[in-house]
Amino acid sequence: MPELPEVETVRRGLAPSMEGAVISRAQVNRPDLRWPFPDRMSERLTGARVNRLGRRSKYILAELDSGETLIIHLGMSGRMTVSGDPIGLFHHDHPAPEKHDHVVFDMDNGARITFNDARRFGAMDLVRTEDTDQHKLLAVLGPEPLTNAFNSDYLAERLHGRKTLIKAALLDQGIIAGLGNIYVCEALFRAGISPKRQAGRISVSRLETLTAKINDVIAEAIDSGGSSLKDYRQADGELGYFQHSFQAYGREGAPCQRDGCTGSIRRIVQSGRSSFYCPDCQT
DNA sequence: ATGGGGGCCTGCCGGC
């Protein structure tokens, strides 16, 4: 599920309940997700105050006053939902536990944060906060959209000479961090670039367009997620990801929405993943 | 170095 905009939406949803609050109880219901949890994770989290909730790419970073940072990845199916009342004005019961509730944090403000992940491709780890950037999972990440480091000069340099498909290159978190299959499809559609084009054979001017469209689609998706935050606390945890309307992703057979284009969206499989694109206007 | 493909898990959906 979660690419950068969804993870940022989750972060914003959790922040009011977690920042400044102490984890009074950390319930860990199994020894691992994708990898084993760090040693004594529950003990290291219990009693710690969350100074700040940050994000790097698709990772949520909970900076603790213990000097450690909890790194959280949602994988494909991970969800983090809030129940209870962080303001403390009203009494709210917590919903009954559900299947795949693997980690549950009770905060000292009454909020409960539940990490649910059916497929268990998610992950959690603890790292000394000053070593966060050097963590194995984070050290290899490229720049994110919407930062100064991500620009067309950078992209041109990284793609120069690369024979891999542009679709695969944009999914490579070491080149650009935070994109997944959906937003790569959407950005390539907006830029009019075929997912089948070789990464190193795209003109600089088209890479400028691509850079701008990546930034646009990510910013719009974050805004869209943010606009649904008022519903964040609903019991079903629905974040409204799917309210975002896609122009290519998932629209196989549907007419292309680009002005003047009479083509229709096709689905092809590239390196085992679906790509949705318009063969008429993405070249 | 680069790239392609397998594998990790469970749930859901469509077809028979």
Added chain:
DNA sequence: TGCCGGCAGGCCCCCA
């Protein structure tokens, strides 16, 4: 109604 194959928004790791 039940079974089965295919598919899913991620990412590490192994191999050529």
